[in-house]
Structures are given as C-alpha cells and as structure tokens.
Amino acid sequence: MNPFALLNLQAQMTSLVMDTHAVMTLRLMGMSGAIPARRGENNRMVAEKAPAMAKAYAAASKAAMAGNTPDKIISAAMAPLSRKVRANRKRLMK
Template sequence: MSKKSARYATPVELYVSWMNASMLMVETASVMTMRMMGMAGTWSVTKSENDRMMSEKPTAFLDSAVAGSMAVMSGKRPDEVMNAALRPLRRKTRANARRLGKRGPAMPGSKPRR
C-alpha cells in the first residue's frame, strides 16, 4: 500500500477542483440544451445523436469510477480523487460541447447537416 500524502491541499489546488466541477456543470448544461434543441428541430444535429447520447454515458461513468478508485487506492488526497474522477467526464462533455457547438442552429428551410 502506498504512503498517503502528508500535505494538505493548497487554496489553488482546491480552486482547480472547484473549476473542474464548475466546468463540468456548464458543459453538461450546454450539451443538454443543444441536444434538446436538436430534438425540437432548432439545432443542427445528426440523426444518430440520440443513440450517441445514450451509448456514451456508461463508458464515461465507468472510466470515471475506475479513475477515482485508482486515485483512492494510490493514497491521493480528496481533491486529487475528485479531479481524477472528473477528468474522463470532462473529456466527454468538452468534446460534445465543441462538436455540437460547431453545428450551429438549424436554419428554416435548409437541409439538415450530416
């Protein structure tokens, strides 16, 4: 078993953890909004977006759980565990927000983008 870190988290390290959690919330809200607008026909999304939305969640949560567990088992501090668990989720939400954001709103009378 590895030795636990004796030092405490600095205010900057705690701020980084807070920012990671905040960015996850903002990116998640953005992705949810764009996907809902896509379902309503006001945002340009692919036909496979609904399937993608459901199929990516289990792997993202599993990756998050594994990363968090590995951090705990290696004796990381709570803020480091949280950051490790958030990293896989942020990777997905950031990629989805960028991808959907590039597609833009659906224009009336235009063909849907692929």
C-alpha cells in the same frame, strides 16, 4: 488540504457544469427541431453514458488506491467526464 487545491477543484467542477449545460441545451434544441441534429445523436447520447462513468469510476478508484487526497480523487474522476463533455460540446457546436 491546500486551499488552492480546493479552488482548482472548484474551477474544474465549474467548467464541467458549464460544458454539460451547453451540451444538454444543444441536444434538447436538436431533439425539438430548433437546430439541425445529426442522425443517431439520441442513441449516441444514451450509449456514451455507461463507458464514460466506468472510466470516471476507474480513475477515482485508481487515485484512491494510490492514497491520493480527496481533491485529487475527485479531480481524477472528473477528468474523463470533462474530456467527453468538452468533445461533445465542440462537436455539437459545429
């Protein structure tokens, strides 16, 4: 495996972790009343988990069945999660 592929994977993971941390912080602050929260945000938070994980699992499975390298399989799994988390961060920061 190419060392640059690992570096790219690490950058993707770092971005996902940072966005996830921001979303969790914003949601906790909204639940505590520290910042205004949209109506139904708690339900949305729970309802979006299963579909996002199913998309990640499907993407990883497809990449694995295509014979991709482990870094590409992990990257494929993170892509739908990263899109969802990034969209949540942008929406919650408005």
